[in-house]
Amino acid sequence: MTTQAERDRNADAAPPESTHGIYVYGILGSSYALPDDLASIGDDETPVRLVSHEGLAAAISEVNLNRPLGTPDDLRSHEEVLDTIAAERTVLPMRFGAVVSSVDAVVDELLAQHHELFEAALAELDGTVQFTVGGRYLDSAHIREVVAEQPEVRELRESLQGVPPEAGYDERLRLGEMVSNAVVAKREADANQLIEAMSPYVAGTAVHEVGGEDDAFDVAMLVERGRRDDFENALDGLGEQWSGRIQLRLVGPLAPYDFLPER
Known part of the structure; x- marks a missing residue:
């Protein structure tokens, strides 16, 4: 039988921290299909994909947070994703190592919050x-x-x-x-x-x-x-x-x- 004290302790316990985050490579227009063979950052080799919001998209992949980012292979993957997209479409590169907590955070804290800024920058660099x-x-x-x-x-x-x-x-x-x-x-x-x-x-x-x-x-x-x-x-x-x-x-x-x- 669970006592009241045990129930209180369980209620106060913090949820376990996630071992994965969302790596953000860059921002581009949403009407674009990514190549299938992009090499993502991270041990799990999760695919690079787009998450969209009101005409904008972020190129992302899931990363394991149990090991630090920053190896030469990580940097090469970061640049390869961006440069592959840039060969066909205008993309705004994010700083190397940009990780957020979830896909919802990509939408709410990045795409929605900076929508006008990203749109203006993409328009300024369009066609180059x-x-x-x-x-x-x-x-x-x-x-x-x-x-x-x-x-x-x-x-x-x-x-x-x-x-x-x-x-x-x-x-x-x-x-x-x-x-x-x-x-x-x-x-x-x-x-x-x-x-x-x-x-x-x-x-x-x-x-x-x-x-x-x-x-x-x-x-x-x-x-x-x-x-x-x-x-x-x-x-x-x-x-x-x-x-x-x-x-x-x-x-x-x-x-x-x-x-x-x-x-």
């Missing part, structure tokens, strides 16, 4: 897709150009040849600073040339900092879908112009990570 163009200087072409173009650099460099490192320390520092400043200016000029050449086909650009010694530039471009072939052909032409100097790398189509409207 992101590509990223990277450039790498071949065989230190940028350094050779700096030496050839700047007599002061060339003369200082020649004057230090054969000088013991400890004897020319200050001058070597000055030479390094001069070359570094010249390389920064050259990278900026080359990025600007890229942007100008692609400007007829893009709706926006975002220049990223580069870290490698031979990196020339890394520029995100918001490309009009209807002009994608023209964009790629123009980029091929620029690549031929820079043959032997800069090697270009095109990544995309991607979700518009760099062009989400600020609200």
